[in-house]
Amino acid sequence: VSAGVAGGNDFQWCFSQVKGAIDEDVAEADIISTVEFNYSGELLATGDKGGRVVIFQHEQESKNRPHLRGEYNVYSTFQSHEPEFDYLKSLEIEEKINKIRWLPQQNAAHFLLSTNDKTIKLWKISERDKRAEGYNLKDEDGRLRDPFRITSLRVPVLMPMDLMVEASPRRIFANAHTYHINSISVNSDHETYLSADDLRINLWHLEITDRSFNIVDIKPANMEELTEVITAAECHPHQCNVFVYSSSKGTIRLCDMRAAALCDRHSKFFEEPEDPSSRSFFSEIISSISDVKFSHSGRYMMTRDYLSVKVWDLNMENRPVETYQVHEYLRSKLCSLYENDCIFDKFECCWNGSDSAIMTGSYNNFFRMFDRNTRRDITLEASRESSKPRATLKPRKVSTGGKRKKDEISVDSLDFNKKILHTAWHPKDNVIAVAATNNLYIFQDKIN
């Protein structure tokens, strides 16, 4: 009997680690705003509202207990963005990190892109564990030696030192976005990347900071006619000429950069026809797509709207091939969720390494996983209560009316301030990272 769900086999998710303060008093700056594994899964980066980036590194398994995966420990912490003030508009520019995207590793150093609302930065994270000693012209303190006292030459020798991890900004891509950047995506050519704001998408070369190509522009000539904005964008994982962008009206456009310099005309247009029986004043708002992610295979893409996750086959534009309800019990609460602005929360979603399962967050620190093969789903909770080492996570259930069973939680008891917007799945293993406000939870499966 497989109690666990995701992954197809008998997976059971258990607690591994939690990072962050236990304090009930959460500082706004500590709220995690993005989570991302690198290509190998060795590194896990988080960005927060205070503009900081924290990178965790996976330690090797201990030889004594090989059945346990190693832990993620802090590798590097740096201040990526600072708050700025736009003097022309008299408005603050938040330092909150909206997205982090890793570059594929090409040498010993690691590179990542981090962005706030206006500026993208390329950071180089490198290790230093050796130091040269035995210089001729200066001694160990760095003081210059008196040249007359040098009687012989020696070759400096590299001596080991305590590991030091340095983060340095290598490129700053600024002044290209009038509106708030919501997405960045590294292209499969590893030379270019795209950045998207509410109305425009730009294509950059990683080496060039003073220029970018505008490839999508949906700003109307008359801003009064604005009814739709760009909500997310991503490059295709294999075809470097293809990218998609989603909109606030629940549509996805796939564009081919070979077709034209300005990709205002899409190659493919994905939209599911609306169900007229469920139409309400909130229909458009809940159809707004908050995240779009290609599968690793590049055959599918997944979109997240307020109540569901949809999987699309790139060859079929008129409807998704799979739809998963995340928290359908909220459909009757939309007016209250509109009042308290929760209806505008932007949830992300992610694929597992083999594209057989998908994960997304919900409220009350719940997150959901869907197995695409077995069609089973599970709801789990990221909480301190279930944070005993290697404790198996218990599936959670929300009661939708009528009798509430034991261990179920009613819709009205849900804490809408505890929202899981950002989750990440290790590219190869069954390890997941879940951001719950200011805490980062790491869960892994019990097997292996």
Add this chain to the structure above:
Amino acid sequence: MFPKGTKRKFSDSGEEPVPSGDPGPVVSSAAAARTLSSSYSLQRQSLLDMSLIKLQLCHMLVEPNLCRSVLIANTVRQIQEEMTQDGTWQIMTQALAAAQCPADRLVATEVLCRQTDAAAQAGQSPKPFSVVGLEDGYRSEEAVMEGDVESEVNMSTLSPVSPQLTSASYLAGPFGMGPCWEEEEEECDEDEEEDSEECVSEGEDGDRDHLTADSRTGEQVFGTFEIKHPAPPPDPALEELFSDVDPSYYDLDTVLTGMQSAPKMGPYDLLESLSSHGPTALSSSSSCRSDLNELDHIMEIIVGS
């Protein structure tokens, strides 16, 4: 606009209630339909009020979320279209026009700014009814979950404050909390005082942006934040003064990207501006932001976007 103390049964689905025949056999179907449709109207009106307030309460420090603003604006548009179709829109705007007191109708710019300031300080602007009414509506009313009469759900628990978070960090909409509301008013009062000084100096230059008499159709939901005149004779001197103004400054950027220098307007003032009727309107808020719009344009040119 609604008699106070009217108890509203607020069903949360926001969907068009279909007379299901559930009301007891004693109630005639026609009466049931009427009751349901009036509750639907009330719901729709509440939603409209809420949306208009949300559009006005832009964060003062940080540029507001454009996606959110566009979605709310689209919701307002949707409601407006539906209300126009069933005729309630015209009724409402006429009622609003009739309810306005003539003291608001001042022509001179600086006086307008001052008057708006005074009006705001008098507490007219964010109509407490909408806030309180909604608060009462959502906090104290109980919602019936769709299709399930037995288990009534208390809607107040839907926007709970987690015991750990203080009221200051309460994440609900800004208008839901009294203290926040007062803060907003105070901030706006300060801004308005600054603006009235600006207004005075700039009015003399004549490069103030004011709406000309071009009529705006109902489709243009986002004209400006105007204070409407019901029917005063336009002052020819004033018209001449502002005749060369380019109304294209009133773009959505102004409306959606913060009204920090805008005087607080009641939601129904904004509603009036959405209607297609009425003669010349003089604006106050957008005029004070025209210079910011210009700078916005310049910045865009510099950025090259």
